Amino acid sequence: MQNNNDTYKTVLKPSKEILLKEKKSKFIGYVFPITTEKDIKPIIENLRKKHHTANHVCYAWQLGVTQPIYRANDDGEPNNSAGMPIYGQIKSFNITNVLVAIVRIFGGTKLGVGGLISAYRNSAEIALKEATIVEKIIxxxxxxxxxxxxxxxxxxxxxxxxxxxxxxxxxxxxxxxxxxxxxxxxxxxxxxxxxxxxxxxxxxx
Structure with a gap:
């Protein structure tokens, strides 16, 4: 099928890290351009090494244009409290070929599922606002x-x-x-x- 809209939005380069604090927990956000699923594992492993005291490294990604695929990973947080809120921001910014990762360092106070959803969503939004988003031609x-x-x-x-x-x-x-x-x-x-x-x-x- 011919695609008359032959452009898509993605990120130009890895973003600067952003920091959101919520009840003493730290949420550190990153955005990376990716081209294949193989790009994802090394990036997440590097984040775990960089933040070795982190409790969770939650993320979501999307690849492709006409038939995009995506995954969302809660990394031990309550089901759908982290990965999907992150992915929701990828959809909101209408971008693809992108990985958004949020590192959480627990501050001693539980946020509850609602608080986690809000924190991961807000962290992803701030990280994507800091990223350089570009339009590319297919x-x-x-x-x-x-x-x-x-x-x-x-x-x-x-x-x-x-x-x-x-x-x-x-x-x-x-x-x-x-x-x-x-x-x-x-x-x-x-x-x-x-x-x-x-x-x-x-x-x-």
Whole structure:
């Protein structure tokens, strides 16, 4: 299915840590950009090492654009009192490819489930406000193959549609990999397909 809205919001870089105090408990918030699930475990492990006296490192993350996946982790806090309030802020800021982690250092006074929900939600909100949120464009990648004599024709199409060349191989048999905005990809693909001497193949989906 063609996605006409081919942009999404994410965070540019890891944010500065933020601190929220609630009844002597400290809630330390972080925001990280991520690209795969494999990014998450090392980040959480590093936070546990950095805050070795922490009682909990709770977090939530989301990955993907058209069919995003997410997880929320309470890390020993009462069920749904930490991870889901954090995830709620990820949804509220409408961002993806992001991990929000809140480290809690217990201050001796229990907050109750309602107090925990509020503290984790507020910490996540403050952390996300401190983060640098950027808009990114979703790109599709294609490969065109052709004989060298067709080079002018191919380059003219690339120039007309401002396509970004990623890789090119110029010999008797040539190939070019290029990126195009997702909302323009079907149009560009159809233009290349009108030239039977040029073959085009989508590299990602």
């Amino acid at each position: 790109l599709d990648t294609y490969k065109v193959s052709f004989n060298y004599k067709e080079i002018d024709k191919v380059m003219r199409i690339i120039k007309q549609h401002q396509l970004k060349i990623n890789v090119q191989k110029m010999e008797m048999k040539c190939s070019i990999q290029f990126s195009v905005r997702q909302k323009d990809s079907e149009k560009v693909e159809s233009i290349f397909k009108t030239h039977h001497e040029i073959t085009i193949r989508k590299m990602n989906s």
